[in-house]
Amino acid sequence: MIPQENLQHTFYQATATSEHYPSLQEQVDCEVCIIGGGYAGLATAMGLLERGIKNIVLLEAEQIGHGASGRNGGFVFGGFSLDNAELIKQIGREPARHLYQLTLDAVALIRQRIRQYDMDCDINESGVVLANWFDDAKKLQQQREFMLREFEVDWTPWSREQTRAALHSERYFDALHEKNAFHFHPLKYAQALARVLNSQAVRVFEQSRVSAIETIAAEKLVRTANGTVKVKHVVVCCGGYIESLYPQLARSVLPIATYVMATEKLGDKLATAMQTTAAVYDTRFAFDYYRPLADSRLLWGGRISIQEKPAATVAQMLYKDMLKVYPQLAGTKIEYAWSGLMSYAQHKMPQIGCLPNGVWYAMGFGGHGVAPTTMAGELVAQAIANQQALPHGLDQYGLPPSFGKLGLMAAQCAYWYYELRDWLRE
Template identity: 50%
Template sequence: MSQTYVDSYYSRTLADDHRRPALEGEAQADICIIGGGMAGLATALGLAERGITNVVVLEEKQVGFGASGRNGGFVSPGYSRAPAALIDKVGTENAKALYGLTVEAMDIIRRRIEQYEMPCGPLVPGKLNISWFDRPKELKRNIAFMNETFGTELEFWPRAKIRELYLSKRYYDAIYNPNSFHFHSLNFTRGTAAAAEKLGVRIYENSAVKSLDLKGEVKRIATAKGVVKANQVVFCTSGYMGWILPRLRLSILPIGTYVMLTEPLGDRLKTAMRGHHAVADNRFAPDYYRALPDTRILWGGRISAVTQPKNLEALMLGDMLKVYPQLAGTKVEVAWPGTMGYTTHKMPLIGKLEPGVWVNTCFGGHGMCSTTAGGETVAKAIAQGDDTYRLFEPFGLTMAGGPLGPLAAQTVYWYWQLRDLMKR
């Protein structure tokens, strides 16, 4: 059965509704990419731009069906693992190189949007990380560290400025990144798919992988009605991966997160928000949101590793009203869940698992930019023999807890929620 997108702001505002066929019969390819989200499509487009176009992408449902088409739409450099923690693990120079890959990816994303005329705008500049805690010196130290070490251009915005733009008593000072932006993530994902197809990549939807044979020079990837024979395979499945490759699946912790869309607020929006930046706070599990051009609010937050909330709309609305009580009475148009793939080290899995088998997955809630960095890294390795992927070798496969992993993650989330409460 053909699978449609979950009901969301993004699926309601698609630039096109083009469907792609399921794989039937045998297909020969140089590269088979499993997973048609941003990571897989960025890899496919990166290969095609380097002249490798005999590429097949297999997507279980629709391109961008998972986290790539359900998120907050924030595009910013970095990974889920904090930059200071990167340095602790790999040293300053390698940490700067890893972070630099995502800075380069920002330029690649902007270039592709323009070059391939992707209808994912407007690209609204700027991201604010607003503090729930009265600790301006801590924010200033962080800004100085990032600007001096990683060459960023972060700015300190005092609480007076913040509370003029975002009228909440919850907020204090903020870190502003002028180089980040937000956009329509599902239209960007679909635009990336269309760009890859124009260069010769074949994409098949509703084509879940049922079995694998990765031995030998030619790999065999079977779906319900077809088979791909390829010289190399790239896994890009993240939190939606099944058990077709258990050693990879055991390194992935699927984490649920949630987003809602309010009704248009008209002039009421200005009683709460007068800025149009991407906004997140600095708690362990933050709220993240943005005002849309039509005065609706896209509001995300919460994580769950065990069960999905049943009263999702009410919970998400309650989170927003804790920050902006003046918006009481606002109606929710739609709320939706999504699943992210996390690793225990909070870095993506990027690199070679064995000869001819690659991975580019698990971006853990920070993927709209870093998926492109991963796609470029793998594409350069395959097409040009580049060894940049070795920067990610310290962050390889690690056991994510097996069947008890979700329960452990949920316990950690509750612990950090308590820590956030104690910090206030």
């Protein structure tokens, strides 16, 4: 059972410093107005600030990190939701290599900012492990060779013996260890970014839901319930919570839910399951992803759906998933459970660009967004500050319609199909 007091809070909310910024109550002028206080919006503001643009307003409808940015698994590594081999097939080898490298650069930039600004976000440099759910070592070996050949990324192979020495589960066979990756407290990182921005005179507003973006005049107007922003550049970074804010953008993304829980403090019991402090995910389509926390809890996520679910339901589902991997953790109490919405594009790639009316957008990061959101912030900041064009290949991934409820049902059917395929492989 989950203690009643934790039903409305994520583990991240319970362990991060509660900070508040004012709501917009007046008319202000600025050079850039960013809508959305998640990673994409915060990274765009950081990218602009570091390029000398300080006249920035950031508007968040709820609190900083309210959406996927403050609820995710905390994995920080390269790549996109789209499979890397498919990326090469769609846009060609060199553009694909360049885009993938931009995500690795983003990982390095996140690490640099954490150090430069002394951000307290529980960073763990143990890397990320891809554990093979299937007894097929050749498949994982081919993946390692592909990444080394095509992207010059060397993931360290783990034998079955090494894997089971680190992860005490018969569900896994071999694994790949991505040493350059890390994991952290995502909400603390989002809040730290906001603190840096606020300290550098960027005006951050919470509880300031945008009701309209007017682009008829040369200077755009962004309206909230109690204020207005007159601005030269508007950047929309709203992800799975865009709702009806800007229909041209909203109809191109699908809000997809995923689920996360955190156990009680396990103490020495954690070592009966894991002998590594790396984060872990597996090779199925709808994979588990989990990581040990500094206070000996286990944070566990998984499943994909078109619906958010109550905390108690999430806890029951993920507890069963955890015991499939680590039956030795039976009886463990689940103290936090939550769900959240990610924004997926039909093509599974980020949507970064500028509409004909001059409104910029960065969204559609799916379930692989920490590094790509930072990449997006850099690209939009470079475009606004330095008039630098977006990289070749990214323009292929525009704003195809998601077809609303029909698209959601199609996505759910696709997820069921891939889950069935994984089950048959077992």
